[in-house]
Amino acid sequence: MEMYYLYFVAILGLLFLFGIKIIRPTQRGLIERLGKYYKFAGPGFHWIIPFIDRIYLVNVTEQMIDAEPQEIITNDNLNARVDAQVYFRVKSNEESVKGSIYNVNNYKWQIVNLARTTLRNIIGTLTLKSANSERGKINAELYKTLHNETQSWGIEIVRTELKEIDPPKDVQETMNKVVKAENEKIAAIDSATAAETVADGIKRAKIKEAEGYKQSKILHAEGEAEAIKLVNEAADKYFVGNAQLLRKLEAMEASLENNTKIVIPTGTELVNIIGEMAGIVPLNRKSDKI
Numbered sequence: 050m051e052m053y054y055l056y057f058v059a060i061l062g063l064l065f066l067f068g069i070k071i072i073r074p075t076q077r078g079l080i081e082r083l084g085k086y087y088k089f090a091g092p093g094f095h096w097i098i099p100f101i102d103r104i105y106l107v108n109v110t111e112q113m114i115d116a117e118p119q120e121i122i123t124n125d126n127l128n129a130r131v132d133a134q135v136y137f138r139v140k141s142n143e144e145s146v147k148g149s150i151y152n153v154n155n156y157k158w159q160i161v162n163l164a165r166t167t168l169r170n171i172i173g174t175l176t177l178k179s180a181n182s183e184r185g186k187i188n189a190e191l192y193k194t195l196h197n198e199t200q201s202w203g204i205e206i207v208r209t210e211l212k213e214i215d216p217p218k219d220v221q222e223t224m225n226k227v228v229k230a231e232n233e234k235i236a237a238i239d240s241a242t243a244a245e246t247v248a249d250g251i252k253r254a255k256i257k258e259a260e261g262y263k264q265s266k267i268l269h270a271e272g273e274a275e276a277i278k279l280v281n282e283a284a285d286k287y288f289v290g291n292a293q294l295l296r297k298l299e300a301m302e303a304s305l306e307n308n309t310k311i312v313i314p315t316g317t318e319l320v321n322i323i324g325e326m327a328g329i330v331p332l333n334r335k336s337d338k339i
Contacts, residue, residue: 067099072106077139077146079105086151089143105150109141111207114157116164118213125176130215135164135195136207145203153202160195160204167194177216184211 071094072078078090081103090104097104118132137160139149149156171190172180180187188209196206 064099065096068096068102070095070097070104075108075110076106077109077141077143078107079146079150081105086147089146107139107146107149109139109146111136111138112157113137114161115212116161116168119165119168121169121172123172123177123180124174125178127177127216129172129177129180130213131168131172132212133164133168133191134210134212135160136209137195137199137204138207140203140205148201148203156199156202156204159202160199163195163198164191164209167191172214177214180214184214187211 070078070090072090072092074092076092078095080087080090080095080097082098082101087102095104113134113136116133116135118130120128121131123129139145139156153159168187168191171187175183175187188211191209191211192206195209199206
């Protein structure tokens with residue numbers, strides 16, 4: 050009898066151990082009893098009845114899934130290899146967790162297929178060039194579609210990112226050549242502009258130098274003209290009255306060279322000038338007193 054009792058206690062102990070469930074803070078749980086929803090389980094310790102209750106755990110942290118690369122025909126009939134990533138999370142409230150379990154079968158797989166279909170619809174209306182230049186617009190439309198379609202699943206789409214939009218290899222090589230040619234053209238224009246700027250600077254410097262030389266010549270000529278003017282004014286002022294006296298001195302000098310005797314009246318300017326030249330001060334004549 051005691052043996053049966055021990056077996057019973059051991060079975061109860063095992064059932065208790067099997068029923069223990071620990072839910073982490075990053076998870077939420079749904080407990081079903083006999084196939085029906087029973088209650089919502091938050092983080093912490095929970096005990097369920099083994100073989101009668103069943104718990105479904107849902108990760109509520111942000112997750113990322115890859116939409117997987119696919120070939121999409123663009124509007125200009127080119128095959129583009131397109132890949133994208135979707136970041137999402139299951140909302141942590143009870144209704145959202147229930148929606149992720151009961152409203153959709155494998156929400157991750159559904160999100161991948163919905164993203165792939167949406168990308169085909171969007172990029173199929175664009176040319177390859179516009180698809181590459183309008184990545185932001187494609188991301189926005191992809192996000193909007195996924196956000197609207199996953200509302201009833203209890204899913205929050207955090208963001209979407211295009212990983213690649215790659216054209217065929219031959220098209221890529223042609224595009225690379227075009228880009229290279231454009232860059233070389235821009236570099237040549239920049240080089241020509243720089244050379245033109247340098248030449249213009251040299252030209253301006255030469256003009257400035259010539260203008261400076263011209264201005265210095267003008268100033269120099271104006272200085273000489275001013276000096277000549279001052280000399281002429283001085284000559285007019287101081288030497289006009291002595292021109293005849295200067296002529297007489299020249300005549301006397303010529304006569305003296307030939308030992309010619311010249312009678313010079315006393316009291317004339319020639320006497321005073323000759324006396325000054327000889328260092329003799331002439332005597333003043335005393336007037337007769339009456």
